[in-house]
Amino acid sequence: MTQEVLILPGDGIGPEITAEAVKVLEALKQNDNLDITMTHDLVGGAAYDAHGVPLAEETLEKAKQSDAILLGAVGGYQWESLDISVRPEKGLLALRSNLELFANLRPAYLFPQLADASTLKPEVVAGLDILIVRELTGGIYFGQPRGIRTLENGERQGYNTYVYSESEIKRIAHVAFEAAMKRNKKLCSVDKANVLEVTEMWREIVDEVAKEYPEVEVQHMYVDNAAMQLVLNPKQFDVMVTGNMFGDILSDEASMLTGSIGMLASASLDANNKGMYEPSHGSAPDIAGQNIANPLATILSAAMMLRYSLNREDLALKIEAAVSKVLDQGLRTGDIWSEGLTKVSTSEMGDAVVASL
Ligand code: NAD
Numbered sequence: 001m002t003q004e005v006l007i008l009p010g011d012g013i014g015p016e017i018t019a020e021a022v023k024v025l026e027a028l029k030q031n032d033n034l035d036i037t038m039t040h041d042l043v044g045g046a047a048y049d050a051h052g053v054p055l056a057e058e059t060l061e062k063a064k065q066s067d068a069i070l071l072g073a074v075g076g077y078q079w080e081s082l083d084i085s086v087r088p089e090k091g092l093l094a095l096r097s098n099l100e101l102f103a104n105l106r107p108a109y110l111f112p113q114l115a116d117a118s119t120l121k122p123e124v125v126a127g128l129d130i131l132i133v134r135e136l137t138g139g140i141y142f143g144q145p146r147g148i149r150t151l152e153n154g155e156r157q158g159y160n161t162y163v164y165s166e167s168e169i170k171r172i173a174h175v176a177f178e179a180a181m182k183r184n185k186k187l188c189s190v191d192k193a194n195v196l197e198v199t200e201m202w203r204e205i206v207d208e209v210a211k212e213y214p215e216v217e218v219q220h221m222y223v224d225n226a227a228m229q230l231v232l233n234p235k236q237f238d239v240m241v242t243g244n245m246f247g248d249i250l251s252d253e254a255s256m257l258t259g260s261i262g263m264l265a266s267a268s269l270d271a272n273n274k275g276m277y278e279p280s281h282g283s284a285p286d287i288a289g290q291n292i293a294n295p296l297a298t299i300l301s302a303a304m305m306l307r308y309s310l311n312r313e314d315l316a317l318k319i320e321a322a323v324s325k326v327l328d329q330g331l332r333t334g335d336i337w338s339e340g341l342t343k344v345s346t347s348e349m350g351d352a353v354v355a356s357l
Contacts, residue, residue: 003036003310006066008043008059011079011088012283013293013346014072020295020350021070021302024322027354028315036310039066043095044074044088044283054091060098068309069095069276070302073283088283097137101268101276102168103175104134104247105304108234108254108264113327117259117336120231125257130237131183132254133176134247136268138168141244162198164243169202171271173209176241180216186238188219190226190246202243223250230254255280262294262335265301267308275309277301291345294333296323299353322356329356 007022009015028034041059048054054074063069074088084090095101110118110128118125143161151157173189180187189206191199203220210218221229223246229236230250234257242250255264264280279297287293300323307316330341331352337343344352 001035003067004065005036005038005305005310006062006069007038007040008063008069008071009040009046010043010072010074010283011045011076012073012285012288014044014074014283016288016291016346017279017293017295017298018070018072020346020353021298023350023354024299024319024357025302027357028318031357032315032318034306034310034312034315036067043071043091045076045079047091048079048082048086048088052086054086054088055094060094063095063099063276067274068305070298070305071095071276071278072298073279073281075283076285076288095276096268097142099274099276100137100270102135102137102271103172103269104132104136104251105175105179105267105269105308106132106134106247106251106255106264106280107266107304108132108251108258110258111263111324111327113324114259114263114336116338118257119259120234120257125234128234128257130234130254131179131239132247132251133172133179133239133241134251135164135168135172135241135243136247137244138164139244141248162196162245164198164202166201166205169205170209172241173206175269176239177209177213177216180239181213184238185216186219187216188221188226188237188240190221190223190240190242190250192223192246193220194222199243206241226250227253230257251280260294260335262297262333263300264297265304267301267304269308273308275305277305277309291347292334293346294335295346295350296333296353299323299350318357319353322353325356326352 009018108130115122115126140162143163193200193203261281269275303316303319306312
């Protein structure tokens with residue numbers, strides 16, 4: 001049956017990088033029996049300019065109807081002064097919460113060809129392959145009450161609430177254990193159980209769920225230590241699972257171990273593996289419109305989409321092999337380029353991946 005993919009290019013470099021991923025998907029449609037239709041729509045600042053909101057109702061409806069969503073990135077200088085309720089990022093948050101995309105999977109995988117691109121010593125990062133599973137729809141980013149209030153003494157006070165219910169922790173723990181079962185059967189759960197009650201309960205529930213996965217070796221680590229261990233000895237990790245805010249920070253840290261944020265894909269899944277796929281980086285307004293952005297994170301996000309939502313592991317592997325081949329050929333966009341290698345544009349990189357498929 002034909003599966004529906006909604007393409008939301010977004011802002012900044014978003015349209016340039018998603019165009020390259022679409023090229024790759026078109027090639028698979030033509031040559032490898034990939035049975036999908038692709039519909040394009042607006043999100044973020046582009047949607048605000050057209051409709052006055054960062055995510056139109058019709059777009060949300062299309063997202064709900066589709067089998068998977070491939071998104072570029074949102075945001076840019078021109079929308080920064082807008083009221084927070086209509087800023088581009090709200091479009092993303094609305095998609096995540098309305099589609100109940102509670103599980104964010106961010107692989108930090110270092111292609112061996114790029115070991116020199118990391119700021120860490122090659123021997124520390126060569127062979128790095130971590131999967132960070134971040135809870136995406138709960139925790140302090142969504143907890144109520146929140147706001148800025150004025151105290152009796154006239155001083156303003158900002159406040160947010162860090163909450164997780166048992167069921168929210170259980171379902172993200174299951175996603176992480178399932179992922180660990182498919183990998184090296186090692187799971188590190190990250191919390192701050194020595195200070196925060198909510199993560200003390202997180203730790204208890206992860207241990208409960210662990211009983212259902214006796215083959216997985218479980219470790220608990222405080223977030224401050226995890227941040228340190230990620231740069232000290234990142235290869236000790238296989239799958240890491242954590243809440244929304246810690247995951248936000250640790251996954252960005254892990255991404256830099258691999259040298260470039262331009263290489264890192266991500267998936268956000270609901271309970272049925274329907275998902276939204278996007279590069280881990282933002283809209284990079286500083287380089288937008290110049291055809292120099294690295295499209296590989298978006299192309300690798302399309303590979304994740306084939307793996308998790310469209311049930312085409314074969315084509316996911318095919319894309320990943322094509323990317324590896326292009327790197328073997330010495331082709332690099334500016335962010336991963338160094339002396340002696342061939343610098344290519346966004347579209348040349350996309351063409352090279354298509355040629356290597
Ligand atoms: P960013 O990830 O957009 O850029 C950080 C740096 O990395 C920049 O120097 C940029 O040029 C570079 N970079 C990013 N992606 C690249 C690529 N594919 N190829 C080459 N270089 C790349 O983060 P930022 O500058 O903090 O944010 C810019 C805008 O993006 C802001 O409006 C922010 O709100 C938004 N943002 C969106 C998302 C998202 O859509 N998921 C995530 C983060 C930030």
